[in-house]
Amino acid sequence: MELITLYYLCFICFIYVLRGKSDLPCLKRSCKLSKDKTTAKCSGLEYIPKIPSSVVKLILEKNSLFHISMDTFQNVSDNNLTSLAFIDNSIKVLTSDAFHNMKYLKYLEISHEKKLNISYLKMSFKSLNKQVMDTVNFINNGWTMLPMDLFSDFRNYTLEKIMFNDNTFLTFNGSLMSEFSEIHQLSIERNELVFLNASGLHSVIKLILSANNMFEIPNFCADEAGQSLVPKLSRLDMTDNAIRKLRPSSFKCLHNLKKLTLDKNRLMILENRIFPVLQT
Ligand SMILES: *[C@@H]1O[C@H](CO)[C@@H](O)[C@H](O)[C@H]1NC(C)=O
Ligand SMILES: *[C@@H]1O[C@H](CO)[C@@H](O)[C@H](O)[C@H]1NC(C)=O
Ligand SMILES: *[C@@H]1O[C@H](CO)[C@@H](O)[C@H](O)[C@H]1NC(C)=O
Ligand SMILES: *[C@@H]1O[C@H](CO)[C@@H](O)[C@H](O)[C@H]1NC(C)=O
Ligand SMILES: *[C@@H]1O[C@H](CO)[C@@H](O)[C@H](O)[C@H]1NC(C)=O
Ligand SMILES: *[C@@H]1O[C@H](CO)[C@@H](O)[C@H](O)[C@H]1NC(C)=O
Numbered sequence: 001m002e003l004i005t006l007y008y009l010c011f012i013c014f015i016y017v018l019r020g021k022s023d024l025p026c027l028k029r030s031c032k033l034s035k036d037k038t039t040a041k042c043s044g045l046e047y048i049p050k051i052p053s054s055v056v057k058l059i060l061e062k063n064s065l066f067h068i069s070m071d072t073f074q075n076v077s078d079n080n081l082t083s084l085a086f087i088d089n090s091i092k093v094l095t096s097d098a099f100h101n102m103k104y105l106k107y108l109e110i111s112h113e114k115k116l117n118i119s120y121l122k123m124s125f126k127s128l129n130k131q132v133m134d135t136v137n138f139i140n141n142g143w144t145m146l147p148m149d150l151f152s153d154f155r156n157y158t159l160e161k162i163m164f165n166d167n168t169f170l171t172f173n174g175s176l177m178s179e180f181s182e183i184h185q186l187s188i189e190r191n192e193l194v195f196l197n198a199s200g201l202h203s204v205i206k207l208i209l210s211a212n213n214m215f216e217i218p219n220f221c222a223d224e225a226g227q228s229l230v231p232k233l234s235r236l237d238m239t240d241n242a243i244r245k246l247r248p249s250s251f252k253c254l255h256n257l258k259k260l261t262l263d264k265n266r267l268m269i270l271e272n273r274i275f276p277v278l279q280t
Helices: 002-019 070-076 118-127 275-279
Strands: 031-033 039-042 057-061 083-087 107-111 135-139 158-163 171-173 182-187 195-197 204-208 235-237 259-261
Parallel strands (some): 057 083
């Protein structure tokens, strides 16, 4: 009886291979491929499976991957992944060699990983290829604070985007970002921010702070004389906060600002002569 079942299963697999439907037909249930076969999304596994050689973007969602090290990626070591997303896999540990073989990785996402100790995440940054890294996306990990040395391995590197959306920060200490040579966009959306210390954000070009609880424009001045903490900042988005009042001094040190978005605030008072300051 069992032999017949086995025979039947092998036959099915064989037919699939013959018809060339997929490189790895038997993985179909746990991994889904995009039409162009460059993206795979795998779920319900306890390991990272082999995926077709055309895949360069891997999304791991709702697997049981508690401990991630360099060895965890053995099955995908020939894929030259450029994009890797972990979403809700109950990760607890990331080792410092985890990304050692990911020489081409540009995008790293860690989302809904509430069991991950950030100290391990910080250690895993050691093995990222910072030359090619472009975007880090940390969504809804239940974070309330970040270790001050989180990005110390990124000293003098540039990132296109850093995102911390849907966490629960009350304050954000910009010093965390001071090591970067340039950050095109820093997003801290849908947190509970009431205070942002802009000291350290000197390399940020776009700052997105929408859907928080900020009741004033953060202080962007380094000193009384009007030296800016954010000389590169060209776009500031504070949509959906609790800002009530704008003062001329609110914009005093935003020398390079081109676009400001303040929709969905509680603006009642606009003091005179606010915007001439902005234009100079
Ligand atoms: C590689 O995939 C196989 C199944 O194809 C699995 O049994 C094995 O555990 C995987 N290796 C690693 C290191 O996850
Ligand atoms: C991955 O990169 C290596 C070295 O750059 C190359 O030899 C190999 O063919 C690439 N693999 C794939 C699947 O593109
Ligand atoms: C996180 O890991 C660090 C270093 O291994 C350890 O000192 C710290 O206690 C851990 N934190 C939690 C909440 O487990
Ligand atoms: C980073 O850049 C600064 C200024 O350009 C330089 O003084 C410093 O040595 C660099 N640090 C590293 C670790 O490369
Ligand atoms: C922000 O970080 C800097 C540098 O680590 C530290 O000196 C400062 O006390 C921090 N500020 C707050 C409000 O945590
Ligand atoms: C902001 O952080 C800097 C250093 O990181 C610190 O010197 C300064 O006092 C902080 N400002 C406020 C208002 O907390």
